Amino acid sequence: MxxxxxxxxxxxxxxxxxxxxxxxxxxxxxxxxxxxxxxxxxxxxxxxxxxxxxxxxxxLAGAPRPGCRKEPASPAADLVSVADQVLISDPSDSERATAELLNYAAATWDKQDLPLRQHAQAVARARRTR
Known part of the structure; x- marks a missing residue:
């Protein structure tokens, strides 16, 4: 993907x-x-x-869903959100490692190159859809 x-x-x-x-x-x-x-x-x-x-x-009529953010969060904040969801769900060792890597990528977002940022976002999207 x-x-x-x-x-x-x-x-x-x-x-x-x-x-x-x-x-x-x-x-x-x-x-x-x-x-x-x-x-x-x-x-x-x-x-x-x-x-x-x-x-x-x-x-057509539209309204924000209850609990949805009004403004889009930064990509780094999205990584942290996904990592938090993984960590509170009784994760396996590999899931915990993935969450820790997402947190690290978010914490060092400005220092990461574009391919790593894109890969971290793809991992977060994949975890969010589970």
């Missing part, structure tokens, strides 16, 4: 929803549509066309 640069972690929710609908086999097309509100265009709806010719317009 190739590491994904941190800049590509930004989630564009409405784009992701439109892409997911558009990639579904029952739909021909899905596109963001705009609504004029208070003098500015807002992309807050998706118009989807089915293979049978029906058209649906979905109005």
């Amino acid at each position: 190739e590491p994904v640069p941190a800049a590509e972690w930004v989630a564009y929710g409405w784009d992701a929803v439109a892409a997911a609908i558009g990639n579904h086999p029952h739909f021909v097309r899905a596109a963001l549509t705009s609504e004029r509100a208070f003098g500015t265009d807002r992309l807050d709806a998706i118009t989807a066309l089915t293979r049978t010719g029906n058209e649906y317009t979905l109005t």
